[in-house]
Amino acid sequence: MTITYTEARQEIQTRLTGLGISLAQAQAESDWVLESLWHIGPEALYTTGDDRLSESEWAQLQDFLYQRTVKRIPIQYLLHEAWFYGLKFYVNPYVLIPRPETELLVEKALTLIQPGMRILDVGTGPGTIALALSHQLGQSVSITAVDVSPEALQVARINQKRLNTQVRLLPAGNLFDPVQSEQFDLILSNPPYIDRALQSTLAPEVKDHEPHLALFPPQTEDAYYFYRKLAVEGKAHLNPNGHILMECGAGMGPDISQIFLQHGYTQVHTTRDYAGLDRIITAAV
Numbered sequence: 001m002t003i004t005y006t007e008a009r010q011e012i013q014t015r016l017t018g019l020g021i022s023l024a025q026a027q028a029e030s031d032w033v034l035e036s037l038w039h040i041g042p043e044a045l046y047t048t049g050d051d052r053l054s055e056s057e058w059a060q061l062q063d064f065l066y067q068r069t070v071k072r073i074p075i076q077y078l079l080h081e082a083w084f085y086g087l088k089f090y091v092n093p094y095v096l097i098p099r100p101e102t103e104l105l106v107e108k109a110l111t112l113i114q115p116g117m118r119i120l121d122v123g124t125g126p127g128t129i130a131l132a133l134s135h136q137l138g139q140s141v142s143i144t145a146v147d148v149s150p151e152a153l154q155v156a157r158i159n160q161k162r163l164n165t166q167v168r169l170l171p172a173g174n175l176f177d178p179v180q181s182e183q184f185d186l187i188l189s190n191p192p193y194i195d196r197a198l199q200s201t202l203a204p205e206v207k208d209h210e211p212h213l214a215l216f217p218p219q220t221e222d223a224y225y226f227y228r229k230l231a232v233e234g235k236a237h238l239n240p241n242g243h244i245l246m247e248c249g250a251g252m253g254p255d256i257s258q259i260f261l262q263h264g265y266t267q268v269h270t271t272r273d274y275a276g277l278d279r280i281i282t283a284a285v
């Protein structure tokens, strides 16, 4: 005999909190598993909570608990779904899992966007920023997305289809190479910015499972590598009065601002997130 759905939910929570994961996150993940695997939402639990898992559902639960708590694979990779800006994205281990803090970049971009603008997302991963904007704006703007990883772009193509958006996804290439000499009104990027020296401090879910290509600048480079590249190369791809918006890590605002000021950008500004941490850098040409 197997356990009930309510007991399964509790078991997931107990195993996750046992790893030091917060109760709030453990509850969210247990609800997510019940919904995603067995289509049991929180309300349905009132009526079906005492029903027992079938043998195959029991096997599914065991497999989930092993992958999640022993191998420490993020739930998003196990369920192949991640939520961003109210949209469900397909994800796999070739792409960074969209983070809630990146929604601030989308919010900020929306304040600058005018109809007819040409927008470029550099390092689009699963299409996070570009597809969320396209979903909001439809065809009133033209959005192009690039990434160095062909596998990530394949995921972006899947999401493009599922979300029925209109982003121009170019073949893989380094930074601005895929757009050749094209110019844009707005360049957006959430580049890899974690200092490699901090690798050992990251949660196993991040350091052992998310793509290092998406987390860290190249070996031997510091955390500011991509901001220097974006400052130098971005200028050649911005129309007059164009803006560049980038996500950054906590405390990186002053040094990144300095880089952009040194390269002649104006209106350089750091926006903090809801936790009061530097999060978005804006600069204009």
Ligand SMILES: C[S@@+](CC[C@H](N)C(=O)[O-])C[C@H]1O[C@@H](n2cnc3c(N)ncnc32)[C@H](O)[C@@H]1O
Binding pocket: 095, 096, 097, 098, 099, 102, 122, 123, 124, 125, 126, 127, 128, 129, 146, 147, 148, 149, 152, 173, 174, 175, 190, 191, 192, 193, 213, 214, 215
């Ligand atoms: C931090 S992730 C951001 C993914 C997504 N835009 C988001 O905000 O969730 C950085 C992305 O940059 C890509 N990337 C890394 N190096 C790159 C390069 N040299 N040129 C273009 N993209 C690169 C990675 O493949 C990854 O998809």
